[in-house]
Amino acid sequence: MNLLNIKMEPLATTKPPFHICLSEELVKRFSLSKDVTVRCSQHSFTSSLAVSPHKENIIYCSKEVYDSLHLPYKPLHFTAQITQNDVSLGPVIGIVTEISADEEAKFGSITSFCYEILQACEEKGAFGAIYCITDLLHDDIKGYIVNEDRWEQVATPLPQIVHNRIHSRKTEHSSSFKEMVQWLTQKQIPLFNAHYLNKWFVFERLAIIEHLKPYLPQTTLLRKKQDITDALSTHPAIFIKPIHGSQGKHIFKVTKDDHKYLLDYTTFTQPYNREYETFYDLFEALYSPLKKQGFIVQQAIELQTYKDCPFDFRLLCHKQNDLQWKLTSIVARVSQPNNFVSNLARGGELYSPKMVLEHLYDQKHAKSILTLLKELAIDICQHLDASTAEDELYVEFGIDLAIDREGKPWIIEVNTKPSKQFQPEHITTRPSTKALVDYCLYSFHSDDS
Template identity: 25%
Template sequence: MNIHYDSQSGKWYQTSLDTAVTIGGMNEILPRKTKKEADFSFDLTTKNGKVGPLIGILTARKTDGTISGNSSLFIQLQKKLLAQKGFSFIFTADSVNGIMVNGYAYLPEEQSWKKMTFPYPDLVYNRIPFRKSEKEKNVRTILADLKAKNIPFFNPCFLDKYQVYHLFKNHSVLQNFLPETNLITGDVELRTFLQKHTSVYVKPTQAAKGKGIFRLRLENESEISFEGLLERKQYQSFAAFWQEQGSNLTEKPYLVQEEISPSRYKGKRFDFRILAHADLNDYRVTGIGIRQSQDQELTTHIPNGGRLLPYHLFQTAELDQFIQLVVSHVGRTLTTELGYFGEFSIDAGISKEGKYYLFEVNAKPMRFDEEEIEELRVTRLCRLFFQLTGFENKRRKRLG
């Protein structure tokens, strides 16, 4: 069904049906006009007296006031949704006014973003890119408002690494794949943990892409080596290390994790980046990328010098089974404990002994460099949008 938008009045309407139809998460009546007087028209799905789905993508503003976020993903989602008779727009928490939302929609024909006024969406996809922004009062208010209005949204929040470890360590399946991890609350815990494992990683509990990570190694009874992304140091004792670095480790939460001796390919460590999406009552693997370290071994992230390898170099039936197993259990556990997760990524690896490990889970996956994974990501997200809003039909269920 074609719906129309009048830029001058900021109103949506339809010209097709004499009977009333609704739009958006609050089921607002879509007014009817006898003739088209709109600037823009879009063909949406009609089901049970409602048109949609109308998808709101929640993001945030930069310090200069401009809107931030993964614009390439937002554009591809809009193109796919329009092809499937859906519609999306981006908005920020400070742009909600009463029952209306001021946002921006990408118009493929014009290859530009258009500022528009929208009803409350049928679903909100949380893509706020900054942890600080997600903690702001207006964001917490809008998320609480969506919950009160029974408007579905995902993902509910960024993840804290230690919180996730705590959830998984008591899980009957996931506990088998976790490296031992502890929260740093003082020098005693870190020293004891280092003495036990001799080589450990230290990470901020709320960071991504390898930011703030470093490795400590106990070289002998007292001497310690420190390796960060940009520097390496030797300390004659743990006390010397703590005197210099301890304040950083107590100002904000850090965890310490045993180093797993990794499996190697052509002499370099590698690990897996796994993208997953919800599908009905379970979770499916969307794509698997391999990242291999090059100049340093702290992290395999591409911005830190890692490189891509194709999954088929390592693929086995056993590895496929492990990945699907952890994807299913991770997704269901996060949703049960923290709120609905429609999308997440996992960092996993294999030790030199052949044991599988689950290292991290990310609630706001960044763009994958593999184009085929990004294409399937858009397909899976759009399918999920239709599922959660009740607009999915039998034909669409067979897609993706």
């Protein structure tokens, strides 16, 4: 394939005698004919070709070309595939999420990420836009782009690959979401990270991998109150977690001693804890919240602490191609004092994993723990990816791992839509965001090859 990064620029004149202009160098390199067709996604425009003496990889197009291709009339960056009489521009990358009326937070907690991924698209030669579900179900597709530092909804071509960043599990079960998935399938448009994976599904898939079993806390699906008493007879403390939960919300921790049961609960505002004299009293307090959705009962690991606060590790992993996974980033998340979850949404703070581990262990031991954590994360991605349905595509996993007081790693959770709220001030585009765009480029060009 003849591929190159190319800039698409508006023609300077509003009434040109021609509609498409390329440099003499590009015309000679690709033996372009007098008439050329410019394509983007499902749209095209054919015109006689003008030649200019400039040497840059720029294609100048009239407003008629932009309008025909359903592109905003502004400088754009693409990866172009050029043949003798054809210039194909792409890919068109879509991010589907919820739209807010708040102009400052147009896409809720991932607003800054949306801006960041559009920047990465431009840097790497792709056109990116943000959509809500209904945007993708209209004949005339419209999406949000950044124009002069403001979000603007414009006509766009049909996306050629779509990243699901819907926040709500309820929305993912809605008829409109299912209609969108069906529509994308009919159009043969890949949708990646198609839905959340529930905790019980993840546990079952990983528990059958023999070498991963030692790193999994003992876990059962909560079906009856006996499951709680059985777990407490084996472990001094347990977690009761919603199988569809995220961000550390609605997790119960039950600790049993000789005389009472202590219940801790994560709320949006502050930790909640109560003591109960009998299991009957404890279960009565739990009954109402537990009947609303599915839960798992899980062994509570006595986690290692940093400055007397429990911590875990978030490892972001991305698919490089159809087979390979790579570790993109790793951070240590330290919980607030007297809190048992470390999620940023619950007040957790980020630290360098190397710094935290070398504070607790000698350099060699710290390095070996870090190496094992990284190997575990990649292993989890590969096995989980292989065990999902054939029509489900996953490109990004957030793997939460922790270590106990002896330094042994434990698998805490796997996220298909890891948090995008944190953005270091000194980094323009995060490696994880670049990795997502890289996969879109790989997928688009491998389909064309």
